[in-house]
Amino acid sequence: MKLSHYKSKRNLKVSNEPKALTKKTKTSTLVFVIQEHHASHLHYDLRLEAEGVLKSWAIPKEPSIDPSIKRLAIQVEDHPYSYKDFEGTIPSGYGAGTVSIWDSGTYDVDGLNSSQSEKQILAGLKKGSLHFTLRGKKLNGIFHLVRLKNKKEWLFIKKKNSSTSIKSPLTNLEKLYWPTEKISKGDLLHYYSSIASFILPHLKDRPQSLRRYPEGIKGPVFFQKNLTSHPSYITTTSIQQSEKIVHYLLINNEESLLYAVNLGCIELHSFFSRTASLEKPDYLVLDLDPKGASFSDVVLIAQEIHKLLDAIEVPSYPKTSGATGIHIAIPLGAKYTYSQSHQFAEILAMIIHRKLPHITTLERSISKREGKVYIDYHQNNLGQTLAAPYCVRAKPNATVSTPLKWAEVNKRLTPNKFTIKNIPSRLKKLGDLYAPTLGKGIDLQSAIHNLNLLVDRKKIRNQC
Numbered sequence: 372m373k374l375s376h377y378k379s380k381r382n383l384k385v386s387n388e389p390k391a392l393t394k395k396t397k398t399s400t401l402v403f404v405i406q407e408h409h410a411s412h413l414h415y416d417l418r419l420e421a422e423g424v425l426k427s428w429a430i431p432k433e434p435s436i437d438p439s440i441k442r443l444a445i446q447v448e449d450h451p452y453s454y455k456d457f458e459g460t461i462p463s464g465y466g467a468g469t470v471s472i473w474d475s476g477t478y479d480v481d482g483l484n485s486s487q488s489e490k491q492i493l494a495g496l497k498k499g500s501l502h503f504t505l506r507g508k509k510l511n512g513i514f515h516l517v518r519l520k521n522k523k524e525w526l527f528i529k530k531k532n533s534s535t536s537i538k539s540p541l542t543n544l545e546k547l548y549w550p551t552e553k554i555s556k557g558d559l560l561h562y563y564s565s566i567a568s569f570i571l572p573h574l575k576d577r578p579q580s581l582r583r584y585p586e587g588i589k590g591p592v593f594f595q596k597n598l599t600s601h602p603s604y605i606t607t608t609s610i611q612q613s614e615k616i617v618h619y620l621l622i623n624n625e626e627s628l629l630y631a632v633n634l635g636c637i638e639l640h641s642f643f644s645r646t647a648s649l650e651k652p653d654y655l656v657l658d659l660d661p662k663g664a665s666f667s668d669v670v671l672i673a674q675e676i677h678k679l680l681d682a683i684e685v686p687s688y689p690k691t692s693g694a695t696g697i698h699i700a701i702p703l704g705a706k707y708t709y710s711q712s713h714q715f716a717e718i719l720a721m722i723i724h725r726k727l728p729h730i731t732t733l734e735r736s737i738s739k740r741e742g743k744v745y746i747d748y749h750q751n752n753l754g755q756t757l758a759a760p761y762c763v764r765a766k767p768n769a770t771v772s773t774p775l776k777w778a779e780v781n782k783r784l785t786p787n788k789f790t791i792k793n794i795p796s797r798l799k800k801l802g803d804l805y806a807p808t809l810g811k812g813i814d815l816q817s818a819i820h821n822l823n824l825l826v827d828r829k830k831i832r833n834q835c
């Protein structure tokens with residue numbers, strides 16, 4: 372319901388309510404307010420910021436934090452953004468009575484950033500079902516709005532307090548996961564919680580292959596794909612694999628992220644594709660794996676790959692693996708099959724290997740690699756997983772798989788300089804350099820066309 376309804380209902384010459392203006396500037400947080408409104412009937416007006424206005428509902432009874440209590444919420448006209456601060460008395464006419472702020476604060480959806488949260492709210496409004504995390508003084512936690520048959524009537528319900536229940540099952544916080552560096556499990560949980568809004572878009576809807584280190588990096592590791600028992604707030608996805616069905620964990624919100632970390636998952640390994648398009652990966656990755664070869668060779672090879680991809684107008688995004696290698700991703704936008712992605716990756720790997728035969732190898736077996744860097748393109752297959760961007764590795768100093776600018780991929784780059792200590796501030800400064808890997812994919816046909824032209828030109832040059 373547009374802001375014009377707001378204007379037409381009021382005589383703003385008489386009322387001191389805010390003018391019908393839309394907020395023009397984008398801010399990094401979304402706000403909510405609940406105003407106690409002593410009109411002819413006392414009610415509570417819930418308002419959520421979206422699209423520069425406040426989406427609004429009138430709730431006839433005081434909102435409750437008891438999940439068993441459902442409050443009727445009548446959707447009303449959008450209010451201007453500045454209404455969030457409004458307190459005072461509305462003169463006789465529409466809404467006459469005093470208004471005071473009952474609660475206010477910020478909100479988001481599943482820890483997403485403001486523009487992504489806003490998108491979720493708008494989609495939820497259309498669908499008739501939305502949820503959001505309120506951070507107010509009185510209301511804190513996840514709330515739902517669910518539309519009833521009458522289009523204007525919704526129910527406002529507090530979600531069962533999984534954030535409280537996850538906080539209580541978080542266990543052994545004092546345990547030193549990195550005994551030498553004195554980094555505890557609590558530190559690890561704190562890191563993931565602080566960067567949740569950056570990592571969650573990269574994990575969302577991707578089946579997770581769990582590597583559990585319940586005793587920290589010096590203890591045993593357990594590999595687990597099938598998650599059969601879990602709390603009710605955890606979501607899994609079932610995938611048929613040969614004879615059996617595997618229930619993979621999905622990490623779509625902060626609670627499930629912390630749940631996984633609490634299981635001892637230091638690292639997070641995700642599929643290249645999402646549940647809605649499982650056969651089609653979102654990106655192709657070349658994994659430069661040195662296993663004893665020098666990191667300066669890894670840098671040289673990465674630069675050569677970048678040069679090649681630039682020449683054929685294919686965007687690419689590097690990140691440290693967090694261990695000793697570099698991952699280079701090419702966005703595919705879930706348009707091509709794994710088999711197409713794998714074939715293209717193989718062509719690229721072969722060209723680079725031919726160019727740098729003395730420092731690269733396509734040999735999978737470590738004993739046959741002769742101290743050269745393995746260009747691993749075989750990860751581009753359904754069921755393979757890769758360390759997610761911003762995930763911590765079970766390595767000394769709690770290193771993090773870190774997206775880089777290409778300019779940073781140079782002689783001075785050391786892969787272990789990015790750790791849980793400095794990534795949060797790097798993210799604040801640079802934002803998510805890996806976001807484009809989830810964006811519009813390349814056109815594979817024109818990439819191959821450009822590659823053919825390039826190879827032909829080289830052939831001609833060699834003949835002359």
Ligand SMILES: [Mn+2]
Pocket residue numbers: 408410414416429466
């Ligand atoms: Mn009202």
